[in-house]
Amino acid sequence: MQKNNKIIAFLAFGMYFITGASCFLVGSSLTQLVELYGKGMDAVVLMGSSFAIGRVVTVGITGKMVEKKGPKLVLTAGILFVTAYLLGVAIIPNYYVGMACAFLGGIGMGAQDAVCPLLLS
16 A cells, blocks of 8 residues: 555544544534524434435545545545534534534535545455
């Protein structure tokens, strides 16, 4: 394996860890998000669905991007989308912006999903 691929594999591993930890933190702070957004729990848990939809919609597209552009670009885009998710949910106290940020986080996770098989092979 080339040195560059080892660095990309390490970055992908790190992002999976950070993404998983952040999803755990956001999931465990649902009561705080209810208070932040002023919505009921039934509305706030839809952020998880928004995240999942973003992830499912993106995997096929980012898989083709990995083939054409390479894993480094797709992983970088995934990192940026997950960062937008984390910052948006934490900083902006607007429910609809939070839903959009959750969708962006799903896109970022989908990008990571597309890069992983290539790095494992």
